[in-house]
Every structure is written in C-alpha cells, then in structure tokens.
Amino acid sequence: MRRFRAVYIIWLRDLKRHFRDRARIIGSLGSPIVFVFILGQGLGASFRFTGAEADFDYKVFMFPGILGMTVLFAGVFAAVSIVWDREFGFLKEMLVAPVPSWSIALGKVISGATIATSQGALMLLLAPLVGIRLTLPMVLALLPTMFLVSISMTGMGILVATRLKSMQGFQVVMNFIMMPMFFISGAMFQLSSAPAWMDVLSRINPLTYGVDALRSIMVADFPSRYPLGYDLAMLAIISSALIIISIIAFSRQQ
Amino acid sequence: MNPAEPIISVEDLTRVFGSLIAVDRVSFDVAGREVFGFLGPNGAGKTTTINMLCTLLKPTSGHATLNGYDISSQQDQVRQSIGIVFQDPTLDEQLTARENLQFHAMLYNVPASEREIRSRRVLEIVGLAERSRDKVETFSGGMKRRLEIARGLMHYPRVLFLDEPTLGLDPQTRTAIWEYVHELRQQYGITVFLTTHYMDEAENCDRIAIIDHGNIVALDKPDDLKHRVGGDIITLRPVDAEATRRELKDRFGLNGAILEAHADNSGPAGTHLRLEAPSGRTLLPQLLKGLSTEILSVTVREPTLDDVFLSLTGRQIREEAAAGKMAVMKDRIRIRRRARSH
Numbered sequence: 001m002r003r004f005r006a007v008y009i010i011w012l013r014d015l016k017r018h019f020r021d022r023a024r025i026i027g028s029l030g031s032p033i034v035f036v037f038i039l040g041q042g043l044g045a046s047f048r049f050t051g052a053e054a055d056f057d058y059k060v061f062m063f064p065g066i067l068g069m070t071v072l073f074a075g076v077f078a079a080v081s082i083v084w085d086r087e088f089g090f091l092k093e094m095l096v097a098p099v100p101s102w103s104i105a106l107g108k109v110i111s112g113a114t115i116a117t118s119q120g121a122l123m124l125l126l127a128p129l130v131g132i133r134l135t136l137p138m139v140l141a142l143l144p145t146m147f148l149v150s151i152s153m154t155g156m157g158i159l160v161a162t163r164l165k166s167m168q169g170f171q172v173v174m175n176f177i178m179m180p181m182f183f184i185s186g187a188m189f190q191l192s193s194a195p196a197w198m199d200v201l202s203r204i205n206p207l208t209y210g211v212d213a214l215r216s217i218m219v220a221d222f223p224s225r226y227p228l229g230y231d232l233a234m235l236a237i238i239s240s241a242l243i244i245i246s247i248i249a250f251s252r253q254q
Numbered sequence: 255m256n257p258a259e260p261i262i263s264v265e266d267l268t269r270v271f272g273s274l275i276a277v278d279r280v281s282f283d284v285a286g287r288e289v290f291g292f293l294g295p296n297g298a299g300k301t302t303t304i305n306m307l308c309t310l311l312k313p314t315s316g317h318a319t320l321n322g323y324d325i326s327s328q329q330d331q332v333r334q335s336i337g338i339v340f341q342d343p344t345l346d347e348q349l350t351a352r353e354n355l356q357f358h359a360m361l362y363n364v365p366a367s368e369r370e371i372r373s374r375r376v377l378e379i380v381g382l383a384e385r386s387r388d389k390v391e392t393f394s395g396g397m398k399r400r401l402e403i404a405r406g407l408m409h410y411p412r413v414l415f416l417d418e419p420t421l422g423l424d425p426q427t428r429t430a431i432w433e434y435v436h437e438l439r440q441q442y443g444i445t446v447f448l449t450t451h452y453m454d455e456a457e458n459c460d461r462i463a464i465i466d467h468g469n470i471v472a473l474d475k476p477d478d479l480k481h482r483v484g485g486d487i488i489t490l491r492p493v494d495a496e497a498t499r500r501e502l503k504d505r506f507g508l509n510g511a512i513l514e515a516h517a518d519n520s521g522p523a524g525t526h527l528r529l530e531a532p533s534g535r536t537l538l539p540q541l542l543k544g545l546s547t548e549i550l551s552v553t554v555r556e557p558t559l560d561d562v563f564l565s566l567t568g569r570q571i572r573e574e575a576a577a578g579k580m581a582v583m584k585d586r587i588r589i590r591r592r593a594r595s596h
Contacts, residue, residue, distance in 0.1 A: 013357055088343075089342050
C-alpha cells in the first residue's frame with residue numbers, strides 16, 4: 001500500500017507543477033492549432049481520400065490526428081522531465097526516499113499520461129471549430145482512449161529519459177523518434193497508399209492505433225483502418241509492454 | 255537503543271569503480287549524538303562513503319550498519335533513519351518551500367496530521383518561516399541549503415548526513431549553518447555525519463576522520479590530531495630558500511621543508527620554508543638573531559588541521575579560493591590578537 005502511495009505522491013507533484021505553469025499549457029497548444037487551421041486549410045484543397053466522399057473536409061480528417069500529436073508531444077515531454085529532475089537534483093531526493101524505484105517510474109508514467117490527456121482534452125474544445133460535433137458519449141470514449149495512448153507515449157518518454165543524460169539530446173529524440181512516429185501514424189494522410197516499409201513501421205507505432213481509434217470515435221462517416229476494438233487491444237498491449245520495459249530500464253540505471 | 259552502542263558501524267567497507275579503488279577497506283564507528291567529520295581533498299572517497307551509507311551505492315565488499323540496520327539488506331529502514339543534504343541542491347524550485355517539505359514528509363510517511371506542524375517547526379529552526387509560501391527558485395544559495403537541512407529533519411532522522419554542507423556559501427551563512435547543526439544535536443539528539451575539505455570547518459566536529467586515497471589515515475578529536483604535529487609552525491620567506499634551509503640545518507639542527515605556496519593561510523605566494531618546532535615563539539628571536547641569510551617575512555602559528563594533513567600525507571589540502579581568503583583573514587586576526595596580548 002505504502003509503495004502505491006509513492007506513485008500517488010509523484011503524480012501529485014507533477015500535476016501541481018504542470019497546472020501552475022499556465023503559460024506552458026497554453027503555449028503547447030500553439031503548434032496543434034497551427035497544424036489544424038493553417039496546414040489543414042492549405043493542404044485540404046489538394047487531398048483526395050479513398051473510401052470517402054469527394055468533398056470530405058480534410059480538417060475533419062486531420063483533427064483526430066492532431067489530437068494524437070498533442071498527446072504524443074505532451075506525453076513524451078512530461079516523461080522526459082525526469083531528465084530535468086536529474087539535472088536540478090530533485091531526482092536524487094526521490095531516489096534516496098524509502099520508496100522503491102519502480103514506484104517513481106510508475107508515478108511518472110501516470111502523471112505524464114494525466115497531463116497529456118488533459119492537454120488533449122483542451123484541444124477537444126476546438127473540435128466544433130472544424131465542424132466536429134462532440135456528444136457526451138463521444139467525450140467519455142475519447143478521454144480513456146487518449147489516456148491509453150498517453151501511457152504508451154510516457155512509457156516511451158521514460159525509456160528515452162533513462163538514456164538521455166541532458167536535455168541537449170532531446171532534439172535528436174524529437175527529430176528521429178517523435179516526428180517520424182507522428183508522420184507514420186496516419187495522422188496527416190491515409191496509410192492505404194503508403195509503401196510497404198512505411199506500412200510495417202506504422203504497425204508497430206502505437207500512435208497509428210491511437211489516431212485510428214480517435215478517428216473512429218470522432219468521425220463516424222470516415223472509413224477507419226482497423227475496427228475500434230482492435231485498435232484498443234493493440235494500444236493496451238503496446239502500453240503494457242512499454243510500462244514494464246520503462247520501469248525496468250529506470251530501476252536498472254540507478 | 256543503548257547509547258553506548260555506535261549508531262553507525264562500518265567494517266572493511268570497500269567500493270571499486272573499474273580499476274579505481276575509491277574506498278579501501280574503511281572501518282570506523284560513530285557514536286550517537288556525535289558530530290563526526292570526514293575530512294579530505296576532493297576525490298578522497300568522502301562522497302562515495304556517504305553514498306554507500308545512504309544506500310545509494312552498493313558496497314563492493316564490507317559491511318555497515320546504521321541505527322542497527324544493515325545498509326545492504328535493510329535499505330528502506332536505513333533510509334527512514336537518515337536525513338541527507340547533498341553537495342548539490344535537490345529541491346524542486348518550482349514548488350514553494352512548504353510544498354517541498356510536505357512532499358518530503360509524504361515520501362517518508364510522516365502522518366498527515368503532523369506534516370503542517372513539523373514543516374512550520376523546521377522552517378523556524380532554519381529561519382525561513384516567513385518564506386514558506388515562496389517558490390524555491392527565488393531563494394539564495396544559503397537559503398536553499400538551509401531549506402534542505404530543514405527538509406532533512408522532517409522525518410526525525412537519527413543521523414543527518416551533510417555532504418560539504420557549506421560549499422560555496424558566504425562566511426555568515428556558514429557560521430549560521432554550524433549554529434543549526436550544534437542546536438540540532440542538542441535539541442533533537444541527532445548524530446551529524448559530514449564531509450568537508452574546509453579545515454576550519456572540521457574543527458567544529460567532535461571527531462574527525464582524515465581520509466586520503468580511500469583510506470582513513472587518522473581518526474581523533476581535532477585537538478588531539480593537532481598535538482600530533484610537533485609544536486608550532488614557523489613559516490619563513492627567505493630570499494634564497496636553499497641557502498637558508500642549509501643554514502638552519504647546520505646551525506640549529508632544524509629540518510625545514512621548502513614549499514611553493516599559493517596565496518593561502520601561510521602567507522603570500524612564493525617560496526617558503528616551513529619548520530615545526532616545540533616552542534616556536536621562543537625559538538624565533540634566536541633564529542632571527544643567528545641567521546645570516548636574509549629573511550623577508552616570518553609567521554608563527556599553532557598547528558591547524560591542514561598541518562596535520564600535511565604531516566600525514568605530505569600534501570596540503572588545496573582549499574578553494576574563497577575559503578583560502580577567509581582563512582588568511584582569520585589568521586591575520588589571530589596574529590593581531592596575539593600581538594596585542596603580548
């Protein structure tokens with residue numbers, strides 16, 4: 001019981017920090033908004049969808065993808081805060097406390113996922129602006145789905161944080177992991193016409209299932225890639241695996 | 255626990271990093287309520303030893319118990335028994351002082367009803383009561399260190415570890431922190447285990463272990479350590495160091511050591527001759543009368559722990575610039591006082 005209390009304490013501290021930093025909360029919504037309303041507007045004209053009506057609005061297609069992007073960035077970033085904690089010394093305060101190190105890692109995964117989900121929830125407020133009408137059941141389905149996606153993102157973030165010795169390496173992670181993950185997830189374009197190598201990569205990318213699931217829930221009249229149940233099952237499997245691997249990696253580095 | 259029983263007991267503790275033996279079969283006991291100091295240059299193995307005692311690092315071999323718990327097999331109990339202030343700050347700067355303390359209290363299972371009372375009390379001890387609701391990022395270096403000490407006390411530890419507690423702090427803050435340390439011992443009966451490479455700071459300890467290259471080379475009360483050095487220390491600044499050294503040897507039978515000194519507590523930079531003599535003050539006038547080689551300046555002083563270290567290891571602990579300056583000031587004051595009283 002005491003050990004799970006430690007998970008809660010880590011979670012509480014991260015949330016306190018996050019919700020105190022209003023500027024960052026608003027700021028991190030900047031790029032998703034730019035994507036939807038500028039890129040979405042511009043690219044929309046030249047898009048042809050397979051399996052949907054010809055005049056299907058690209059922004060509606062893109063919105064769940066951008067939701068996935070928000071969760072991806074917020075989740076990885078929240079988890080990588082371990083690197084900050086290490087640099088500012090606070091990680092040591094947690095590591096010498098009479099709590100096991102797995103509870104610290106698990107606390108970080110859950111706090112990161114909570115923060116990422118809350119950022120996603122903020123983005124949902126913009127859904128009506130692209131013409132998606134949200135209903136309560138929809139929102140109730142979207143939130144846990146986003147949480148599930150977030151868990152795999154924060155799990156991955158922790159894994160990255162155990163390898164990163166300083167924040168300087170984060171740019172590399174951004175360019176070689178996060179951006180490719182985003183583009184190969186089907187967030188911006190349909191994967192049906194993608195070459196074989198991209199198709200393979202997309203199948204091991206948790207964000208692919210995340211975006212597909214979010215799109216299935218939000219956009220009823222667009223053909224999804226996989227059934228919703230399959231998406232959720234894949235997400236659950238990948239998330240569990242990432243949680244376990246990241247906890248082991250975190251505990252081992254100490 | 256029986257007060258006669260040591261609170262920390264270390265036996266043949268060893269830690270190896272690759273081919274480097276950082277701590278080499280170290281053994282010692284620390285008594286309850288003692289202020290115990292680890293003195294040695296950077297890289298001597300002080301922090302490595304502390305990290306092992308705090309269960310942050312596994313010993314390569316050897317044993318140690320703290321508060322009756324084994325550091326290898328009873329980590330959680332050891333951790334619950336200790337408070338630690340590291341060399342570098344480990345506070346969450348985005349949280350307030352009070353939040354940092356509350357977070358710590360939760361991690362250490364302090365009952366919820368106690369958290370508020372305790373955090374108020376420890377903040378008072380370190381004089382930060384009015385700043386409790388300010389973010390830590392607005393604090394000065396000295397305030398942060400005080401807050402860390404306060405935090406280390408939140409769970410009523412039996413032993414407080416202070417790793418270089420006053421490193422980089424100004425003299426007033428250093429004095430203040432030492433006052434807290436002594437107060438804590440008196441009021442709460444806790445044992446303080448600290449590391450330092452400041453000589454004047456080590457004098458505050460009940461006992462000091464001098465550590466060099468991973469070994470304890472001496473362990474005693476500061477005064478007893480100083481008595482091991484042969485009397486007063488005379489430092490001469492001759493024009494020709496070698497000629498003076500020879501003359502001292504031939505005419506007075508004194509063995510002087512030539513030192514290339516930095517500007518530190520023994521005087522300005524340059525070539526010095528260092529002598530140890532049982533009663534330096536009465537010897538000095540004879541020396542000056544008898545010497546034919548020219549001398550630029552002379553100081554006589556009682557041995558310090560630096561001299562102890564020098565006589566044990568043949569090297570000086572190189573103090574950091576700021577500390578060195580302070581020591582010079584202190585020496586000057588001491589010399590002035592002496593001059594007045596004579």
